[in-house]
Every structure is written in C-alpha cells, then in structure tokens.
Amino acid sequence: MQFCPKCGGIMMPAGRSDGKIMLKCTRCGHEMVVEAAAVSRDFVIETRVPQEERVITTSRVSSGGRRRARDLEEWEQEREEYREILLEQLQQELEGGEE
Ligand SMILES: [Zn+2]
Structure with a gap:
C-alpha cells in the first residue's frame, strides 16, 4: 500500500x-x-502475517504434530492464493482503469 x-x-x-x-x-x-x-512488492508485504500471529496460530492447533503441519501447509497455500488475488486485482485495476 x-x-x-x-x-x-x-x-x-x-x-x-x-x-x-x-x-x-x-x-x-x-x-x-x-x-x-x-x-x-508492497502488495506482497501487505499480505505477510507477522511472526507473532504465526506463533499463536501454531500453538493453538498444537494437538497432534501431523495435523499442525497440514494446517500450516494449508495456511501457506491460502496466503499464496490471497497474494495472487491481490496482484490480479491490481492488474485488472491497471488494465481497466480508463473509464
Ligand atoms: Zn493526498
């Protein structure tokens, strides 16, 4: 931003x-x-979750190491998708911004 x-x-x-x-x-x-x-680059930084939040998320689902690993993986994936959506929106904004 x-x-x-x-x-x-x-x-x-x-x-x-x-x-x-x-x-x-x-x-x-x-x-x-x-x-x-x-x-x-700024948009990417914007979607990055602070280190502390990440730790909280990890400890909250700490019952069972296997599940935690999967949740983290899913979370990483969601974050990637979120970033892609943001970049896509930015792209559309630029391409269709001649109204
Ligand atoms: Zn101003």
Missing part, C-alpha cells in the same frame, strides 16, 4: 505506462509515478 506524501491518504493505481504506475491520492488527488515492481 502506498500513502500520499502530502495528506497521508491511500494512493490508488490510476494508470500505467512503460512499466510504471501512476498512483492517485483518494483524498487530495495528488499524483505520483512509481515503478510497477515496487507496487507489486
């Missing part, structure tokens, strides 16, 4: 050219251009 340097509002993708993305502030309309790769 990108935030507006002026007002701190959320910057949404508003266009793209030559591997760069134009972001527009939803609050004040301030525009800035960033590398597309940088935006994708």
Whole structure:
C-alpha cells in the first residue's frame, strides 16, 4: 500500500505506462509515478502475517504434530492464493482503469 506524501491518504493505481504506475491520492488527488515492481512488492508485504500471529496460530492447533503441519501447509497455500488475488486485482485495476 502506498500513502500520499502530502495528506497521508491511500494512493490508488490510476494508470500505467512503460512499466510504471501512476498512483492517485483518494483524498487530495495528488499524483505520483512509481515503478510497477515496487507496487507489486508492497502488495506482497501487505499480505505477510507477522511472526507473532504465526506463533499463536501454531500453538493453538498444537494437538497432534501431523495435523499442525497440514494446517500450516494449508495456511501457506491460502496466503499464496490471497497474494495472487491481490496482484490480479491490481492488474485488472491497471488494465481497466480508463473509464
Ligand atoms: Zn493526498
């Protein structure tokens, strides 16, 4: 997620050219251009679960080591899917953003 340097509002993708993305502030309309790769990376960071949460999840299902391993695996998979969905949405936003 990108935030507006002026007002701190959320910057949404508003266009793209030559591997760069134009972001527009939803609050004040301030525009800035960033590398597309940088935006994708931010989205990945956004979906990462903090280390502590992960530990809590692990201890909560600690009855039976086999089950815990499977749950963790499923969770990893869900996280991957979630990330893919986010990136897909970003892609659609950029491709269909010329209304
Ligand atoms: Zn702003």
